[in-house]
Amino acid sequence: MSALLQVEDLEVHFPAGGFALPGRPKRLVKAVNGVSFELARGETLGLVGESGCGKSTLGRAILHLNPITAGRVVFDGTDMSRGEAADIRKLRSTAAMIFQDPYNSLSPRQSIGDTLAEVLRVQRKNSGGKIEERVRKLLSLVGLSADLINRKPATLSGGQCQRVGIARALAIDPQLVIADECVAALDVSIQAQIINLLIELKQRMNLSLIFIAHDLGVVRRLCDRVAVMYLGRIVETGPVEQIFRAPKHPYTAALIRAIPAIDPDLSLPQKPLGGEPPSPLHLPQGCSFHPRCPAVMEQCRHDPFPTDRFIDGRDVACHLYPTAEPSLNGQGNI
Ligand SMILES: Nc1ncnc2c1ncn2[C@@H]1O[C@H](COP(=O)(O)OP(=O)(O)O)[C@@H](O)[C@H]1O
Ligand SMILES: [Mg+2]
Incomplete structure (x- = not known):
């Protein structure tokens, strides 16, 4: 069966803040x-x-919430990057995002019942009288009492707001959910409840999920595969256990080495490596990781960014590994 989502050479650039120097083009943030990558x-x-x-930015661009500068996003066989209104409507009715900040992602003037009802009405998921019943079901699905139905977001806790955010994403019976650090702002006990909820929902609804996270312990528990990003690019993708046990890219290795063994649930280290913190405004030549890489070689400074390297079931963007030999059927050994 074909992948639900195919992302191909996607680029999203933003104009950098500040003034451009006279005669020079305005600088770009290549976010x-x-x-x-593909998502099954x-x-x-x-x-x-x-x-x-x-x-x-990547998550938002997939859902067409950020403009795409170049490349393609193919969702369920449709090329969303053409920007056809009917396609975007279809995308909105089958794919949803759970945002990082639960308070700011909900309308402050609307009760949470109205917020959920509006999604159901706009996406025509339920007719008239059934809407309130469905809103109550959604609240109970995310472990919230129906008594909260008339409350405004400001009167709820962070955990409760995030559950409303999840209920809003699930209201459309989505095929794809992108959860952007959706538990980062919550207490540990609430985090565990929300993660358990996502595990249960993904099994029950055969949901495809992109789980953006700082917490590598949670990624290991929840995810089938992992993609590691560095300065706007994916540097390693593969099955989660393989990547955790034997990372291939020096950046992945540094991230994983920096998780203290005693507490694997710890967040990503703020500074997993020495060197300058990365800025997408000043992308280094060659491999963008080379200034911080412990295994840097001469070619890493000049040669184009290394792509199409497949090893041990994963895709690694690093000159340490050979380019894939084209096999007889023309496919890499992914
Ligand atoms: N709307 C925007 N305008 C300009 N720059 C942006 C915008 N959104 C994100 N960026 C920049 O793009 C880069 C990537 O940001 P982001 O996608 O938020 O990273 P992450 O989610 O991994 O922390 C950052 O340098 C950020 O400052
Ligand atoms: Mg972010």
């Missing part, structure tokens, strides 16, 4: 800088990497 139906992909590497 997503050539990302390709029912699969959960963890997307990890340091703050600022482009995870949220």
Whole structure:
């Protein structure tokens, strides 16, 4: 069966803030800088990497919430990057995002019941009288009491708001959910409840999930595969256990080595490596990781970004590994 989602050479650039120097072109932030991957139906992909590497921008671009500069996003066989209104409507009715900040992603003037009812009405998921019943069901699905139905977001706790955010995403019976650090702002006990809820829902609804996270322990528990991002690119993708046990890319290795063995549930380290913190405004030549790479070689400084390297069931963007030999059927050994 074909993948639910195919992302091909996706780029998202933003104009950088500040003034351009006279005679010079305005500088660009290449927040997503050539990302390709596929997501199978029912699969959960963890997307990890340091703050600022482009995870949220990638998630938003997939759902057409950010304009795409170049590349393609094919969802359920339809090329969304053409920007056809009917296609975007279809995307909105089958794919949803759970945002990082539960308070700011809900309308402050609407009761949570109205917020959920509006999604059901706009996406025509339920007719008239059934809407309130469905809103109550959604609240109970995410473990919230129906008594909260008339409350405004400001009167709820962070955990309760995030559950409303999840209920809103699930209201459309989605095929794809992109959860952007959706538990990062919550207490540990609530985090565990929300993660358990996502595990249960993905099994029950055969949901495809892109789980953007700082918490590598949670990624290991929840995800089938993981994609590691660095400065707008995916540097390693593969089955989650393989990547955790034997990372191939020096950046993945540094991230995993930096998780203290005693507490695998710890977040991504703020500074997993020495060297300058990365900025997508000043992308280094060659492999963008080379200034911080412990295994840097001369070619890493000049040669184009290394792509199409497949080893041990994963895709690794690193000159340490040979380019895939084209096999007889013309496919890499992914
Ligand atoms: N709307 C925007 N305008 C300009 N720059 C942006 C915008 N959104 C994100 N960026 C920049 O793009 C880069 C990636 O950001 P983001 O996708 O939020 O990273 P992450 O989610 O991994 O922390 C950052 O340098 C950020 O400052
Ligand atoms: Mg983010």
